[in-house]
Amino acid sequence: MPAASTASVLHQVPIELGDRSYPISIGTGLLDEPATWAGAPPAAHALIVTNTTVAPLYAARLQKALAGRHKAIHVVALPDGEAHKDWQTLNLIFDALLENASDRKTVLYALGGGVVGDMTGFAAASYMRGIPFVQVPTTLLAQVDSSVGGKTAINHPLGKNMIGAFYQPRLVVCDLDTLGTLPAREFSAGLAEVIKYGPIADMPLLDWLESNIDRLVARETAALAHAVRRSCEIKAWVVGQDEREAGLRAILNFGHTFGHAIESGLGYGQWLHGEAVGCGMVMALHLSQRLGLVGMDFVERVTALLRKARLPVVGPALGADRYLELMRVDKKAEAGEIKFVVIDRPGSAAVRAAPDALVREVIAHCCRPS
């Protein structure tokens, strides 16, 4: 694991979205370095939103690094986990903002993983109809996924990420040192989203991952820096063409249709989001193969890589009926027809419907028997 180091920006990835453009800084020792935050919006008030796991590790350090930028910096620590990505928890952010008489210039800092980022982003989008926010992702998943794209949301009891907004941060800071404290299971879950970018968009990345998966699992700084950078660049390229998911952007949901069904069917928090997406990719690859789009060799190649990343590749026993029912409320579905992200050739993805019978075959093949 990387030791604490002097600050070093290894990569800068610009996200080009017109007047909503922002930079991503990737490096080591960034959290404690006041210069890191020079690009954050000026404001008298700031609120660091984090969770009870991350707060004791990093909240005071971020608060100290920001001390020269904001007169008052408060911290709110949310309960940790996807199970708390709901209105009640979101309201803790609004309560903290209002109790501190926060105004329209107050800056929110999202310090934590994807759940903290999604909730802080939606709070920033909604508080007084929009205040600025900065992402400080401390998990691999958040660094390679939620740091680009401006998707924010909370869950509804009847569906994941059903309530949210498209809302861009002003700055994203990925301090690779924070990945050192990540539990192994969460680290692997992040790798699932890195691996995703290969089959859908970038075969050279897939090649690189196959050669460097052991360095990644060992959390070598240079390997991490490359993986985070390429993931952000690919996602930025897709999002830049389709910010509001009218078309192309949907390919980023590769593995997510089956994955959301796994998460929702087991109850949020049983499988991590990245674990469900990794297994969902295996299922979506098998569907692609049965649709005649890719060969079984490609399916097995990606599956082997996921296994080396220490991810589960066999789905839970929900039963085909339940899988189908859960997928029909997916946001991509239209008038009850499920839309799958499939690989139409290695390095390229497309959205399409599939016959129920074929989907049932995939579930029977890829999941534990119910």
Add this chain to the structure above:
Amino acid sequence: MPAASTASVLHQVPIELGDRSYPISIGTGLLDEPATWAGAPPAAHALIVTNTTVAPLYAARLQKALAGRHKAIHVVALPDGEAHKDWQTLNLIFDALLENASDRKTVLYALGGGVVGDMTGFAAASYMRGIPFVQVPTTLLAQVDSSVGGKTAINHPLGKNMIGAFYQPRLVVCDLDTLGTLPAREFSAGLAEVIKYGPIADMPLLDWLESNIDRLVARETAALAHAVRRSCEIKAWVVGQDEREAGLRAILNFGHTFGHAIESGLGYGQWLHGEAVGCGMVMALHLSQRLGLVGMDFVERVTALLRKARLPVVGPALGADRYLELMRVDKKAEAGEIKFVVIDRPGSAAVRAAPDALVREVIAHCCRPS
């Protein structure tokens, strides 16, 4: 009151906001006429959001008029009133959307007053990060205010309209016939927002209102049509220059800083929003006069018009400390400094701070003794 009539579009007001532009239709008999809805977005599913007061009057009629446009049209009736403009009630809309497996193309119809419009708009902004919605305002307040501008929100226990989004409808239909069923107090509350446009932007409108206030109070169709049209045009002119309230748009909040304090201080629902704004305008006019911006004759002229519109012009006895405390959490406040919308000359408004001592004088002069 206007009787049910054959459909007649009296005015069309285009709202020009680039790719978020939309038209407002103002007329009679529009609700029941299928042709009215030809400009609504195409979709298999629609959900009419209304409240328990409006539902028995108009929901079935709208449902019937839309029958040719959408395959499935559901209705959800929210509890009526500002006191219910909260997350719990908003969630009834999300529940209805998810229970009916609504997708990203589902159209929401906001059938009711400002509260229904604000909540439906925020639900549309947030459901799956944004679905289309149509405004069908049935109160004068909603027709002249919330039909233009795209401000949507719910209240937080610590502040009004604190959680929301800027989100534009695709179409607004103002059927003047629906104003016939409006209770007198609510009708007067709507007149407060019509009168507002005079002092801040349009002295000819103020002249016209002084000459026609009796026709308006009698709800004559031609007078209503003119008042709704001019209000929408003026608001559209302001919003077109400043959609996200970076500057000019704040003048539309004339009367709202004091008004929100009245509403919040008494508990939402005691005074109607328009009543509080009307009285807030009297207070803001007195503040403008004490700042040396307008003469007492102008203050008295607007106050007399508000009285003729049957609106309260004396504030409740909250006490100056409480007024000031409530106004410091207003969205326009910055770092605890209250920003007031003042009239800097008849027909023109500006935003500025004022010494606490002067504000206390205004409260002492304009409100019942505490």
